[in-house]
Amino acid sequence: MTYENTTTSRPLPRPAPPSPALPSSAGHALLVHAHPRPDSLTAQLAHRAYARLTADGFTVDVLDLHAEGFDPRMTPADEPDWADPDKEYSPEVRAHMRRVAAADTIVVVFPLWWFGPPAILKGWIDRVWNHGFAYGSARPRLRDKRMLWISLVSYTRDQFAGLDWEGPVTRTLRAGISNFCGIDDAAVHLVYDSLDAGEAAFTSAESGLEAFLAKAE
Structure with missing residues (x-):
């Protein structure tokens, strides 16, 4: 299990996804x-x-899973049907699929708990990155x-290694x-020592994002 320190913050903005017909020069990020x-x-x-x-010119759709009340629990409506890649999932999941599909770039920020993603993020992957959409389709x-x-x-x-x-x-x-779902251009950046890193945590995260964005230029 890993934890992190607390800093003063305000809620993240939650703008609606822009129209796909009006892309920015940099692209659209989720x-x-x-x-x-x-x-x-x-x-x-x-x-x-x-x-x-x-600042780099992206339009950004912010998906704050907790603030939006995403339910990570799998239901029969969203359980994959291996015989039917065209299965129509729940309205909630289809709405999230549209947000994923609209993005050119996806950035996920999360704490590592029990050496894996938090339950709400794992449930989002389970329900939204589903058969027939993220994988298992001819398209x-x-x-x-x-x-x-x-x-x-x-x-x-050093401890983690x-x-x-x-x-x-x-x-x-x-x-x-990422790769399993066809995203070959994928990277992982780990921000270490989150309990005590202080400003170094920001420097680390920003350097990871900088390297990732520079790679596309």
């Missing part, structure tokens, strides 16, 4: 935030990511997208989710 407290370090890093993306819908996972880890880099968790966590996110 910024996903998965922490229950708006005063968390995770929220602060999401704010910084939002500021950087908009690969996510192939041309780019994706960056920014995860906060309470361990120092010593526990041999860096590889499994990175592979799960990049290969097990």
Whole structure:
């Protein structure tokens, strides 16, 4: 289990996704935030990511899973049907699918809990990145997208490497989710020592986002 320190923050903006007919020169980004407290370090890093993306000319759809009340529980309506890739999922899930489909770039900011994504983020992947949409279709819908996972880890880099968790966590996110769903241009950036990093956490997250964005130029 990993935790993080608390900083003063305000709720993230929640603009509606712009019309696909009016793209910006940089593109359209979906910024996903998965922490229950708006005063968390995770929220602060999401704010910084939002500021950087908009400064670079992206239009940004902010998906704050907790603030929007996303239900991570799988239901029969959203359980994949392996025999039917055209299954029509629930209205809530179809709305989220449209937001994913509209984005050129996806950035996910979250704390690492029990060496994996929080339940609300895992449930979002389970329900939304579903069969026939993110995978299992003759029409690969996510192939041309780019994706960056920014995860906060309470361990120092040396501690995390010593526990041999860096590889499994990175592979799960990049290969097990992004690559599996056709997103080849995917990266994982881990922000270490989240309990005590202070300003270094912002520097780390911003450098990860900078490297990711520069790669596309």
